[in-house]
Amino acid sequence: MSLRDTPSGDGAVIPAGAFASAIKEPHPTRWFGFLLLRQFTLLAFSSAIDPLRIANQLAQKPLYGWHVVSEDGAPVASSSALPVGVHGTLADVSDTLPLFVCSGNNWTDAASDRTLAIIRKRARFGARHGGICTGAATLARAGLLSGRTFTLHWENQPGFIESFPELEPTKNRFEEDGDLLTCGGGSAATEMMLAQITRDYGEDFAILVADMCLNDPDLSGDRPQRSSIATAVASRNPKLVGVIQQMYLNIEEPLTLSELAASANVSRRQLERHFRKYLGESPAKTYTNIRLERGRSLLVETDRSINEIAAATGFSSALVFSRQYKARYGQTPYGTRKGR
Known part of the structure; x- marks a missing residue:
């Protein structure tokens, strides 16, 4: 299947598991794209993917699917120096597919000018975008955050504010502003996806997914990233x-x-x-x-x-x-x- 096709349930991952929770009337498979930029944070990326995988496992149905891409279609080395393979290039992704940008501490130049241009074009076509860990910084470079509520990892916020003094990230673990989803990374990426699962299939099912992740069942995003x-x-x-x-x-x-x-x-x-x-x-x-x-x-x-x-x-x-x-x-x- 070409990544430019409108995805169906075909190709979605449905692992076997010992525990299940039936979804009587599942929606059509909801697909997400994940753009991995060099030295992206592996923990944040996997924390976003696994709740979707667990939801499919619990329901034994293709509730969610994901396409992982890079700028050139080659594997991307994470900040842990572990390379992660991808399904294709950013240019291959449908303009209608929601896309999460995943990056790490080197957000200032992680995305090329060509990538920024593609992201701007997708936004003009109405595509939904998000940022994981420091992914919001690439969206800022693309000019997509003016007047929006967003966040990124607390460690990188001082440098971000110096670079974009007109933009102010929140201190919250994740934020949703219309078609924009951003989070600080780590377990906040899981919480952001659990919020999506809650909207799709209700809080009870989302809490089951949270339990499988051994995650706090608090599904709100308005908690601060840093402990007191x-x-x-x-x-x-x-x-x-x-x-x-x-x-x-x-x-x-x-x-x-x-x-x-x-x-x-x-x-x-x-x-x-x-x-x-x-x-x-x-x-x-x-x-x-x-x-x-x-x-x-x-x-x-x-x-x-x-x-x-x-x-x-x-x-x-x-x-x-x-x-x-x-x-x-x-x-x-x-x-x-x-x-x-």
Whole structure:
């Protein structure tokens, strides 16, 4: 079957399984396309595919099908360095087939200009598009996200916002805005597909699929991608959590330790004790590391100069930024940029 044909149930994967749940009146097979870009995140891609496969297995019917494509029809190496085979090229895919773009940390140039042109053309024909992990960034490059609600992985959001200051991703795990579906990757890709299954076959069936995935049955997408800062630092100390939140909110113009202590209504000495007790380091060290992490993200995901990145992360000069960066990561900012 040509990928440009309108797919039927023929070719859909229906694995055998020990457990089944009958669907009395299945809809025509719903097909999706998945475009794999170089160094795509394998976890996010497989997390989107498997709920569809499990739905078919439970129903023992071709509820869903998928075509996996690459820009040139060749296998694509994931960010894990594992190559994944595909069914054909992006140019082979029907203009009516919903298409999810799958990418990873190198989203800035993962898609070629020709691919962007094909995506724009498909959009003009009314095709539905989505982004998995950082796939929304390619849709942004194609000009498809203006005025839309969307998301991408939290790690890549700072660099994305620097590149597209007029666009603002949400912090949610996945988003649906009309014909646009996006998610942050990982288990959020599963949740996004479970939401589709819910619309097609009801919540009870979707929860069965979630159970087979050993996934949380919460099918809403409005949960944040990141766990709370309190969980991240293994602490329920509200003053510590509040100070760390202030650090993340004030990266370009860092607050002084006195200002941070005042925000938590504690003395500087108390602040130092909290950080030593729960994090094993000084608040100044934690703050510097937060700013360096932001700088590393901007180095990998944007073309901003070292001077600009140093200023954006609150360092007094590129020299100070570079010295502290090398101390933390074992290489200079130039080395990180060269190796991206």
